[in-house]
Amino acid sequence: MSGDQLEVRPHPDDPDPNGIIQNFPAALRHRARVAQPMVRKGWLENGPGADDRRGRDEFVPVAWEKALDLLGKELMRVRDGVGPGAIFGGSYGWSSAGRFHHAQSQIHRFLNVACGGYVRSVTSYSSGSSQVLIPHIIGDHEGLTKRNVSWEQIAEHTEIVVAFGGMALKNSMVAGGSVSRHVERSAMKRAAERGCNFVLVSPLLSDLPEEANAEWVSCVPGSDTALMLAIVHTLVVEGKHDRAFLERYTSGWPIFERYLLGITDGQPKDAAWAAPLTGVRADKIIVLARRLAGKRALIVVSHSLQRAEHGEQPVWIGMVLAAALGQIGLPGGGYGYALGAIAYYGRRYNAVPIPTLSQGRNGVSDFIPVARIADMLLEPGETYRFNGETRTYPDIKLVYWAGGNPFHHHQDLNRLRKAFARVDTLVVHELAWTATARHADIVLPCTMTLEREDIGANSNDPLLVPMHPVAPPYGEARDDYEIFADLAEYLGVREAFTQGRSVRQWLEHLYEQTRAGLSEQGVSAPSFGAFWAGEGLLLPQQPDDGGYLRAFRNDPEAHPLPTPSGRLEIYSQTIASFGEADCPGHPTWLGSVYVPTKDTPFVLISNQPKTRLHSQLDFGGHSIAFKHRGREVATMHPEDAAARGICEGNIIKLSNERGACLAGVMLSVGVRRGVIQLATGAWYDPADPNEEKPLCVHGNPNVLTRDIGTSRLAQGCTGQLTTVQVERFEGNLPVIRAFDPPV
Template sequence: MTDKAANTRGAEAEYRPHTSHWGVFDARWQDGTLEVRPYAGDPDPNGIIDNFPAALRHQARIAQPMVRRGWLERGPGPDDRRGRDEFVPMSWDAVLDLLGGELRRVRDTHGPGAVFGGSYGWASAGRFHHAQSQVHRFLNMAMGGYVRSVNSYSSGASSVLVPHILGNYEELTKNNVSWEQIAEHTDIVLAFGGMALKNSMVAGGSVSQHVERGCMARAKARGCDFVLVGPLRSDLPEEAGAEWISNIPGTDTALMLALMHTLVTEGLHDRVYLDRFTAGWPVFERYLLGEADGQPKTAAWAAPITGVPAEEIVALARRLHGKRALIVVAHSLQRAEHGEQPVWAGAALAAALGQIGLPGGGYGYALGAIAYYGRRANAVPLPTLAQGRNRVTDFIPVARIADMLLNPGGPYRYNGQTRAYPDIKLVYWAGGNPFHHHQDLNRLRHAFAQVDTLVVHELAWTATARHADIVLPCTMTLEREDIGANSHDPLMVAMHKLAEPFGEARDDYDIFAGLAERLGAGEVFTEGRTSRQWLEHLYERTRTALAEKGLPAPDFNTFWQLGRLELPQAPDDGGEQRRFRNDPEGQPLPTPSGKIEIFSETIASYAEPDCPGHATWLAPQHVPTPEAPLFVVANQPATRLHSQLDFGGHSAGAKRRGREVASLHPDDAAARGIADGDIIRIFNERGACLAAARVTEDVRPGVIQLPTGAWYDPVDPEEEKPLCVHGNPNVLTRDVGTSGLAQGCTGQLTVAEVELFTGNLPPVRAFEPPVPARAEAEPAGN
């Protein structure tokens, strides 16, 4: 791979600093090829940085602005040709004029409440060129606001539940039990869903030190026991030396209840802690013992539900007693039907053990889910771009976008309210690929067909870009300057420009500046600053804070020349949960009772049948059937962040025959005549995809694991439910909420059948650009 204009500064062999969501690195051009090397201070660097060289000038990159022919010829309006139409190339001036006119039409005719600002925040590690901040700032300042989304696909259920029962969500996940504490204090870690290193290798912003593997190894060497509960052995690393309890997917709540039942009936629970620090335990205990519903939640009751023998459950409960025990519940468990319940039950189990607030003990919700959980916070603020004021108060839970577009004005329940979906005419997406992270992609295709206009900023031809009406090519992080940092990492990085923009790609900031000018908000949006001037302006906030602490505070030019700056970090003090344990009256939790709410009167008052007032076993409705006998676990990938740079060398190198790899147990493979390396078809009533089979005993029988992130590649987009030939599991998953409380996504689990694929193998074309129209069309009305 070469780049004629890449050598923008200095000698060819000079390494320059940069960073990403998956690690700090240096890069240089050598003999016309980009070389990357991880930051020398990282004890366990992430191989995803190796996606950059091949991705930088890949054919999947978008070279110039494009407009869908049908939209250009017929004008705005619903159109089921999205995703199947051809594109017409346009000049930047022409496309910005065209888009500026459409934005003005929607704003003036329907109001800013008819605009949905879509972005998922993972587009760049930079503090300024952060697509989510840029698009929200633009829509606020040039359009008067927009309909926003709340929560995330990762934690949609827990981020709504936790404030009711435990307090501040950010405090619980970021400033609670740390990896340092585990290495020094923890006796036993019971990890429901595990703590997979592929997840903690990435973080919003930057990450300079991957410490998880080393801390687990230190804890194990000291004598800490790790117990993994889940269907995948790989969800804890070898260094943990974990005992594996392989349960049926989606049954963790039942197992937790049985553990608590054993603790209570054998007098092993911490009654003093429960009386002083929790609210509602007596109500929950009546349910646990069967006094409320006639069914004691015994180990014998849980055994057939979970697939874990009763004697194993009892023995595990006894092992937890009297130990510095840490209960971990992975994000993955709440991305499923009734996802609130394992989060709540995990908190109740940790409370029953009396461990919450102790160093290395208690409740480590989502520990290991992302790199800035379980680490010290920075003691100075980071550069942050102000987004302005959104005058539109309407919002949706993030995973309900298809519901919103398909049911404008329709009612839905959320956090005790009955709300109505807004009527959206224009969707503006910058940063993110919903055809990766959303569920039931065939339904999503129909949803996007309903809007007047879909605008997308993208660096490559994702499926989202292919479904857009106006596609604006944006730069990759390597093609611009920025400042990289996150709130729980001690290194701030000067992200030097390493290559010239691909084709006619522009920074998101420059695109929005041009549009803002056309909408009469140019000066308000830019404040008269260039990108470099913004970096200098934003850096000053951190520099001033450092100077006030008497710490080294270099000016911007010095920082830029140095390339990196060490930031001070706050003490590892256990945060809100520790303060509450030490002083429950003086430092109450920000919950209605000021305590840990084992039973929540607030949630009970909402009367949601799928989310009662305490942790409850609610049998899932979506279970294996003769037609779909296998659970499908659609978890995060190991070789890329979500779907980013799926065409990069590291991601592509892990595929087999160009397909995503699906893992299944030898028993399930043998029953279907499948051998390792075969191409298989995974299918259910919602859709089907191809994948390459990996046969392994590291997966529970009855389960197939297919990671997300393979770009959606329908072999025949004209079909109602086309076969994805690349291996995107979201053609199989259901687009339903976790409950009426949170409406989180349920994309972690679904059910399907698997068979050997015996037909002619279709080629993977996900990374081939669409063929542009041969001649420019005239805009509608011209």
């Protein structure tokens, strides 16, 4: 089947379909697909070893038998000669619809079975800061995001929502495992029509949909912590905070209050103090605080705010603001951290387990925070701080990547190029020639979702669907499972990896997990054959009961939080004991590093794209249609553009000391002055890969972002913000080769 013969339709019950599914037709048989196993010429000729030619070398096609032989020998060399602690198992395939062909599960299962384990990564680029912080101060991160305040509650109960960083619909288009109904737009519309007020605090007006009818508070990027501190300060000095709630449900308020009022440092965190930091007038801050008092108020802090230096602070002060209002645990009120960030947030949990492939036991205990991969490869043996521990970076010889594109989601790509040049071998399973594949030594072509059978499901969507292939594999592409099974046979562990099952047998085996759960609840459970022949199965879901925070509010003694105090920790003795200056024991304004200068006068917001999931299928028709002259589009204020002689549709150059990229430009008054927005996900395309800091001609903002952790506590990703110069590009436009196969 060719792409132009493929028609993609959304689920008939979806009230707000996701447009990015239209990337599939053009992607299915695109020239960017990897057609056969390929080996980098320098690695094939010289063998394993550090090599700065990665990313600019030629590739040699080889037969599958040859590729598996080369890879099998290399795995044995590292496993037996150095140990599995020298293997890094990279994967970021969380969004895979299929539960069996989930790249992350497949590669980790293989490395555990065949190599005895691997060095893994923890946390995520999306929420690396909050995943470390929230267990200390609230408890269960997953319960906070997935089983707390729901869209149904907002539509029915909420009186005012203040969304710091917004709830952009582009972010909730996708959920790991698929989502059958997109309900966010309609829920906000129903709430607004009922009289709920939405307040958007963001430099970008597009961070809430028009249906929310939101008031826009345009703030300086990275200043949200100062703004929330000032709101809490106003509540306290006017006596509008909920003292009874703070007394019963929180720990450490008196310590924090002394800081808030300026007793400890001589600086009250009032509206007058916050106004020049945030760009929001002091009287407007005071009015907003008064509007919140006594209302069923919901405070939302987006993932994006914690993807910046000191990213822990807005997450922490957001909880404190919700606690000061006394709203946590009430229907439609309290703290909706990351609501709207992913489609399964704000929904009900399924009452039965979904099919899940076991990854087995990892015999290697070592790990790194996911965003510190370049540090690990560049600085083996160096120490770093993480969550109160002093850890040491391992010495990695082999990186095996399946499911993910670090040249999309990592920062300072020129530094990442140097990091990948240090390893002995980089192996990639990939369906297309991403920049990561171009930097690999061995590239194995894998199938895409449309070319294999699987089961689609996620834990917060009731629809379980059989996924049938609609096209044969492209070229010589194979399923990840088939690749790993053959490689496991080469290493003598095929039976242990496959357990003697074919793909269809695995699907039936995994389906039984769900079927058994249904039977235990007395729900009719069709056989696998009936399920496979049908259109899908609706699973029962748990009640919308507010989760552990509602239970805590109703009875804090019977249902304490999983924190050291059993309460909401406004002051954390544990975090304070770590002694990290960049993350003290309570929410603190630590200043902003994103201050414009003469050389870099703009703050760049590098947010998520609306035309694709991260960088996936960037060569698809929907993604391509929204580019300008083949390049990603940046958005800036018309007055900023006019001052630089930039007009709508020009090609512009964004640059700083780390690198430079080109982009098309769109003008909008919905962008704060002094800010430029360029979404991530355009495939990295260096004009001259032989240069140390080549110009990316396609518009990848991560050539500009800083590769530094949020703090010594969490070491999260800081890719959301940086500062840049912006100018109109003059001269001949470089050719875009991002989607052309390498030589």
